[in-house]
Amino acid sequence: DARVTQTPRHKVTEMGQEVTMRCQPILGHNTVFWYRQTMMQGLELLAYFRNRAPLDDSGMPKDRFSAEMPDATLATLKIQPSEPRDSAVYFCASGPLPSDEQFFGPGTRLTVL
Amino acid sequence: SQKIEQNSEALNIQEGKTATLTCNYTNYSPAYLQWYRQDPGRGPVFLLLIRENEKEKRKERLKVTFDTTLKQSLFHVTASQPADSATYLCALDSGGYQKVTFGTGTKLQVIP
Numbered sequence: 001d002a003r004v005t006q007t008p009r010h011k012v013t014e015m016g017q018e019v020t021m022r023c024q025p026i027l028g029h030n031t032v033f034w035y036r037q038t039m040m041q042g043l044e045l046l047a048y049f050r051n052r053a054p055l056d057d058s059g060m061p062k063d064r065f066s067a068e069m070p071d072a073t074l075a076t077l078k079i080q081p082s083e084p085r086d087s088a089v090y091f092c093a094s095g096p097l098p099s100d101e102q103f104f105g106p107g108t109r110l111t112v113l
Numbered sequence: 114s115q116k117i118e119q120n121s122e123a124l125n126i127q128e129g130k131t132a133t134l135t136c137n138y139t140n141y142s143p144a145y146l147q148w149y150r151q152d153p154g155r156g157p158v159f160l161l162l163i164r165e166n167e168k169e170k171r172k173e174r175l176k177v178t179f180d181t182t183l184k185q186s187l188f189h190v191t192a193s194q195p196a197d198s199a200t201y202l203c204a205l206d207s208g209g210y211q212k213v214t215f216g217t218g219t220k221l222q223v224i225p
Contacts (some may be wrong), residue, residue, distance in 0.1 A: 004156075033213050034115060042217035043157070043202065050210060091156050100211050104156030 003027045004105035006092050013113045018080040019070075021108045024073055029089045031091040033102060034067055043091070050074065077087030082112045115140040117205060117216040125222045132190040134219045136203030139184060143206040146179055146186050147213060151200045156216075160201075161188075194222045 005024045013019055018026050026031045033048040045065040047057035057067060064086075066078045079086055093102040128131045145164045145198040149157035163170040163179045163186070164193045168176045172220070177187040190197050202222045 035136070035215075043215040045212065045214070048212065056211060056212060095211055100147070100162055100206075101159045102157075102211070104158070104211075106154075107156055109196075 002103075004092055004094050006090075006105040006108050008108060009106060010109045010111075012113065013082055014113050015083055016081040017112075019082050019110060020078045021090055021092075021093075021110070023075040023077075023105060024084060024090070025075060025094030026096075027073070028096060029094035029103070030097045030111055031095040033091075034075070034077050035075075035091040035093065036088045037091060037107070038088045040094070044076070046090075057109065079110075082110075084112045086110060087112050090107075092113055115214070117141070117203065117214060119201075119203060119216040119219045121219070123220040123222055125160055125224060126193055128193060128195060128223055130193055131179060132193050132197070132223070134201050134221065135182060135190040136153075136186040136188070136216055138205055141184070141193055141205050141207075141214075144176075147204040148175075148188050149202045149204060149215075150220065151202060159201055161162050167196070175192075191206045195223045195225050197221060198223050206223075 007022045034046040035044045047061040049069050052069040069075045089107045091107045094105045095102045114126045116139045147162045148160045153158040161177045174191045178187045200218040202218040203216045207214045
């Protein structure tokens, strides 16, 4: 049963620290998405990749967030420096072409103190 | 400005009845619309996709309608069961490759 995996599942850190979240998309999926979910804003798209190339990162605060796909089996989202307002659940999702369906991972719950 | 509206209040319904959730949008021209289910502590799970040229789509006890004139989608759960209790999110095509924008979701509670 193919699934998107994310690590860590939970992260508590202090303001100013670097945070790295990792995602392993489903093998063979060409598109990878990063979302952030909060009670106030709901699910927001931060960035997404097609065949490892960034397609859109307009939802991401550029000064502190960065997203990469070093290879087809790994996507990373980094926050440096982290701030309390970054506290949220971060989801990775992947999707196969040509389908528009997205398969979500379990999320990383980030708390920045 | 662009807006996707789902009823933020929880919908409570008796087991066996049909639950109907709405998704209204403004300033979008989506080629398709999706519905996802999200359980507490989990990621959303894809349920159905309906395209702009389709009026209705069904999957088991689920039915989705899409009215591009009214700019509205309705999501029906027939013969609802307590296991259907979850938050349901609509997502609209946002004009990029597979890019969608999500509504904030409606929580459905099915009471035994």
